Amino acid sequence: MITVRIAKMTGGQPLRILILFCSVTAVISAFLDNVTTVLIMVPIIVELTRGMGLDPRIYVVALAMASNLGGTATLVGDPPNIIIGTEVGLTFNQFIGNLFVPVALSTVGVMGYFWAAHRKGFKPIDDDLIKLFSVQLLIEKIEYVFLKTQIDRTFLIKSVVCLGVVLLLFVSQTVTHLSPGVVALTVAMILFIITRMDMEQILLEIEWSTLLFFAGLFILVGALEAQGVIEWLARNIFMRAGSNVYVMTLMVLWVSGIVSGFIDNIPFTITMIPIVQMMLAQNPVPHNILWWALSLGACLGGNLTMVGASANIISTGMLKKYGYAISFGEYTRWSAPGALLSLVICSLGLTVYIWICV
Amino acid sequence: MTDKSNQTLYDLIRAYMQALGTSRTTVVALKSYMDAVQRLRCAPDEFRPMLHRLNTVIKNTEPKVVPLVHLIEAFEEEMNAAGDLPLEAARRRAVEILSRQQARFESATFRVTGHCMDAIADGDLIIVHSPTAYIRDALVRTHTDLKRTFRVLVLKQDFLRTKELIKKLEQHAVDHIVIPEYNLSHYLRSAGKLFVGAVSVTPDNQVVAGIGTANVVSLCHWYHVPVYLFVESIKFAHTSLPEQHIYNEMQDKTEAGFTFHMQTFSHDFIDLAMVDHLVTEVGEIAP
Numbered sequence: 001m002i003t004v005r006i007a008k009m010t011g012g013q014p015l016r017i018l019i020l021f022c023s024v025t026a027v028i029s030a031f032l033d034n035v036t037t038v039l040i041m042v043p044i045i046v047e048l049t050r051g052m053g054l055d056p057r058i059y060v061v062a063l064a065m066a067s068n069l070g071g072t073a074t075l076v077g078d079p080p081n082i083i084i085g086t087e088v089g090l091t092f093n094q095f096i097g098n099l100f101v102p103v104a105l106s107t108v109g110v111m112g113y114f115w116a117a118h119r120k121g122f123k124p125i126d127d128d129l130i131k132l133f134s135v136q137l138l139i140e141k142i143e144y145v146f147l148k149t150q151i152d153r154t155f156l157i158k159s160v161v162c163l164g165v166v167l168l169l170f171v172s173q174t175v176t177h178l179s180p181g182v183v184a185l186t187v188a189m190i191l192f193i194i195t196r197m198d199m200e201q202i203l204l205e206i207e208w209s210t211l212l213f214f215a216g217l218f219i220l221v222g223a224l225e226a227q228g229v230i231e232w233l234a235r236n237i238f239m240r241a242g243s244n245v246y247v248m249t250l251m252v253l254w255v256s257g258i259v260s261g262f263i264d265n266i267p268f269t270i271t272m273i274p275i276v277q278m279m280l281a282q283n284p285v286p287h288n289i290l291w292w293a294l295s296l297g298a299c300l301g302g303n304l305t306m307v308g309a310s311a312n313i314i315s316t317g318m319l320k321k322y323g324y325a326i327s328f329g330e331y332t333r334w335s336a337p338g339a340l341l342s343l344v345i346c347s348l349g350l351t352v353y354i355w356i357c358v
Numbered sequence: 359m360t361d362k363s364n365q366t367l368y369d370l371i372r373a374y375m376q377a378l379g380t381s382r383t384t385v386v387a388l389k390s391y392m393d394a395v396q397r398l399r400c401a402p403d404e405f406r407p408m409l410h411r412l413n414t415v416i417k418n419t420e421p422k423v424v425p426l427v428h429l430i431e432a433f434e435e436e437m438n439a440a441g442d443l444p445l446e447a448a449r450r451r452a453v454e455i456l457s458r459q460q461a462r463f464e465s466a467t468f469r470v471t472g473h474c475m476d477a478i479a480d481g482d483l484i485i486v487h488s489p490t491a492y493i494r495d496a497l498v499r500t501h502t503d504l505k506r507t508f509r510v511l512v513l514k515q516d517f518l519r520t521k522e523l524i525k526k527l528e529q530h531a532v533d534h535i536v537i538p539e540y541n542l543s544h545y546l547r548s549a550g551k552l553f554v555g556a557v558s559v560t561p562d563n564q565v566v567a568g569i570g571t572a573n574v575v576s577l578c579h580w581y582h583v584p585v586y587l588f589v590e591s592i593k594f595a596h597t598s599l600p601e602q603h604i605y606n607e608m609q610d611k612t613e614a615g616f617t618f619h620m621q622t623f624s625h626d627f628i629d630l631a632m633v634d635h636l637v638t639e640v641g642e643i644a645p
Contacts, residue, residue, distance in 0.1 A: 011397075053366045126399040129408040130415055134367050136390035141374055 003044045004146050012052055012135030015122040018062055019111060021045050025063050026070030026107050030077045031167070034067040034311040041067075042318045044146060050322070051138035052131065054121060057319060057326050061334045062114045064315040065303045066107060069342065072299035073103040075170065075180060080269040080298040085180065087273050088291055092170035092180065098292050102349040106300065106342035113338045155195055162191045214266070221270045230271065234278040243283040245358055249293045249350050252276065256297025257343045261304025261336075269298045287357050289350065296346045303339035306331040368420050372605060372624055375423065376568075377518040379490040380557045380593070381467050384426045387416070388460040395452050402445040409437065409452065420605040421566060421625055424558035425592040429459040466590040467492050469639035474553070474588050475500045477637065482508040482550045485542070485578065488519055488568030490555030493588060494526050501532045510534040511545055515570045539570055546581040556589045557602075563630040564599040565589075572626035579632040586635045587645075599627055 006024055010016040021041060029037045041063055049056040071077035075085045075095040085095060115122055125131040169176060169183040192202060224230050238255075241247045252272075259268055276290050302309030306316055306328050312335075316326055374383045391412070400408060413434055417427050436455045443451060474496035478484065486493060500506050510527060514520045514536050527534045537545070554575065557566040565587060567575075578585055595602065605624035610617055630636070636645040 051366065051370050126397060129394055129398050129400075129412050130364075130367065132394035132397050133387075133390050133412055134370060136393045137367075137370055137374060137386060140386050140390075141370065141377070144377060 003041060004143055007044055007048050007142050008139055010048070012048075012131065012138065013124055013126075014049075014052070014054055015115060015124070017045070017048060017054075018059060018114060018122065021059065022062055022066035022107065022111055025066040026073075026103075029067040029070030030074045031163075034071045034078065034309065035314050037067045037070075038064055038311045038315050038318075042315055044142060046319070046322050046324075047142055047145070048138065051141070052125075052134060055324075056322070057324050057330075058114065058118055058121065058334065060315050060319050060324075061326075061331060062111070062338075064309070064312045065110055065335060065338055067311045068299060068302045068309050069103055069107045069110065072296060073099050076184075078299045079266050081295055082180070083266070083269050084273065084291055084295055088288070090288060090291060091173040093174065094288070095295070098288070099295065102296060102346045105349065106345045109341050109345050110303075110338040113341050114334075117334070117337070158191065158195055162187050217267050217270050221267075221274070224271070225274050230274045231278065233271075234275040238275055238279055239282060241279075245283075245285050245289070245354050246351060248279060248283065248285060249289055249354060250347055252279075252290055253293040253297040253347060253350065254343065256294055257301035257339070258304070260298050260301025261308040261339065265298040265302055265309070269294065272298070285358070287353075289354060289358070292353075293350055296350075297343070300339060300342045300346065303342065304332070304336055306335070308339075364415055364418075367415060368605075371419050371423065372421070375421075375557070376516060376624070378522075379519070379555065380423060380425060381463075381555075381590070382491050383423055384429065384463060385460060387423070387426050388429065388456050388463070392453050392456045392460075395449055395456070398449075400445075402448075405445055405448055406437075409434075418603070420603040421557060422595070422602050424566075424595045424602075425463060425590060428592050429463060433459055463590070463592065466592060466639040470588050470590055470637065471496045471499070473637045473639070473641055474586075475504065477551070477553075477586055477635070478506055478508055479550075480507050483511055483545070483548055484508060485511045485513065485545070485549050485552040485574070485583065486523065487513045487539070487552070487554055487574045488516060488571050489523050489553065490588070493553050493555055494523055496588075497532055498526055498530045502530055508533070511549060512536045513539045513542060513570075513574060515539045516568060519568070539574065542574060542577055546577065546583060549578070549583050552578040552583055552585045554585065554587055556587060556593060557625060558593050558595045559587075559589060559630065559636075560595045560597065560599050560602065562598040565628040565630055565633065566599070566602050566604065566625050567628055569623070569626055572628050575628045575632050584634045585632060586637060587633045588637045591638045591640070 002024070006020050010020055025037055025041050028040070042060055045059050045063060046056040049059050068078070072081070073096060075081050075090070075092040081095060084090060085092075125135070166183055166187045169178060169187070170180055173180070173183075192199070221230070238248075238251060241251045256265075256268070256272065272294055276294055279285075280290060302312070306312050306326075312331070316331065319326055371383060371387070374386065378386075394412075395409075398405070398408065413430050416423070416430050419426075433452075433455050437448075437452060440448070440451050471492040474493055478496065478500045484497070486497070489497075497510055500508070510532060512520060512523055512527070512534055520536070524534070524536060526532075552574065554567060554571055557568075559565050575585055604627070606621060608619055608621050611620045630645050633645045636643050
């Protein structure tokens with residue numbers, strides 16, 4: 001329903017489609033999993049853009065980038081943030097208070113980049129009667145196709161109320177001292193009880209393989225730490241940055257950003273946590289700046305290439321189903337400049353933060 | 359607009375027709391036209407040429423949306439008769455004419471619905487294939503308003519249209535059975551009537567209708583099941599069947615790992631001689 005309303009609000013204007021869909025995707029991604037967000041948004045943006053004779057691929061790449069950007073802003077938006085927050089003890093409010101501005105500016109920057117790089121395709125359609133005619137037909141068709149799902153209103157209300165309670169408890173973490181994991185599990189159990197869902201079906205839908213994957217990764221990194229591999233990496237790469245706060249911070253940001261573009265940011269984040277802890281033990285940096293640098297780098301670096309984040313892979317898979325192929329090279333040509341721009345914006349933001357606070 | 363852009367619009371209109379039928383497509387197209395005219399930003403001397411270009415595109419859709427084409431032709435005549443007007447006055451005039459065309463078409467559809475309701479009697483088993491909105495409305499209103507008792511045999515063919523019909527019938531508790539189209543032979547001796555709609559009726563006595571309709575009509579005709587065709591008179595085309603631009607394409611289909619080429623057509627055509635009752639907004643006319 002929300003996505004159909006957004007489609008109507010765009011009025012078929014290409015630039016409005018980019019801005020509204022990317023903005024809403026970023027906001028939803030801050031609270032929902034990135035993959036879930038793109039699964040919701042991609043079908044409708046493909047339907048809308050191809051009906052307008054536009055290239056859906058540009059919009060889908062922008063959408064995937066927006067989902068990664070939005071997920072960076074909160075504790076629960078992206079797995080690296082959940083890992084960092086849990087391991088280091090950072091709260092929901094700390095994440096949103098420190099990361100919202102750089103993420104918001106990066107999102108604007110990325111949308112600006114897409115507009116500048118593909119300006120011809122974002123021309124207004126107000127001077128084209130045939131396109132204006134197509135828009136209304138298209139929006140009616142989208143309404144027909146996407147609004148026919150029957151919704152269980154009672155279930156929806158209960159779910160939304162529980163989601164609200166979860167967010168409230170996240171925000172009040174410093175008062176309640178309840179960790180996000182405890183809050184999430186407890187409210188999930190309450191929701192399960194009040195909706196009387198089928199326990200077996202729910203247990204089947206839990207991603208046990210993902211949970212075991214995380215557990216295995218932590219064991220693996222723990223083993224590397226015990227064998228001294230992590231210390232070797234820390235001393236021979238990161239601690240060579242010396243004691244200059246600016247250099248340390250930017251090194252963490254950019255190394256995380258570039259590496260995350262090519263390897264999964266979850267194992268990378270788990271590996272970097274003990275490294276950053278060693279760096280902080282040797283050269284303390286206040287205000288958790290190094291953690292924000294790691295979070296921004298690990299999350300935003302996922303926008304660098306097609307394989308940098310799950311949302312990117314899912315989006316390109318969905319595009320292929322609709323008949324729009326996009327190669328690794330094409331995706332990277334479109335996404336890499338935007339990703340680098342967001343890292344530059346975050347670099348400037350962190351630099352200013354250090355200059356003011358340290 | 360380039361040919362590729364026109365093709366995108368034709369695909370959109372065709373998808374709309376397949377999902378919701380010709381009548382609904384016509385109404386939505388008129389509303390879209392009015393909205394487009396109101397939103398358009400152009401120089402005064404560009405307005406008429408833009409209208410002309412859009413009208414040309416609409417008249418050449420694949421397949422032709424005959425009622426829409428006729429309404430656009432009437433719109434063109436009235437706009438030409440209005441002469442040279444300043445931009446805002448021309449815009450208002452265009453919207454006013456289109457609004458009147460929409461009302462005229464909706465009035466005709468409403469009257470066809472009424473005649474369709476008259477054709478439903480107590481105890482009927484009515485076969486419905488690829489139904490238009492007014493056949494659906496007639497079935498529901500005859501049950502809820504006129505309280506007649508009848509049964510509907512829904513032939514499952516095009517999923518979107520069948521789904522719409524079943525939802526409406528279930529919502530209003532109209533007695534119905536759903537069968538695959540290919541199982542119709544089991545009901546031909548007990549069925550009383552076949553109700554169909556059409557995209558257009560051509561001067562060479564051909565009826566352009568939804569895919570699968572030709573097979574169903576042929577079978578009913580052979581078994582002497584009366585065939586009722588409900589159609590607004592505005593759907594009577596001025597040009598013959600080949601000029602109705604029934605869309606066809608060669609597709610690569612893959613099923614169970616086996617790929618083959620298949621030619622598909624967007625619509626069927628039926629000989630008007632197989633229609634027993636041709637009903638328009640003025641009532642039944644000779645086929």
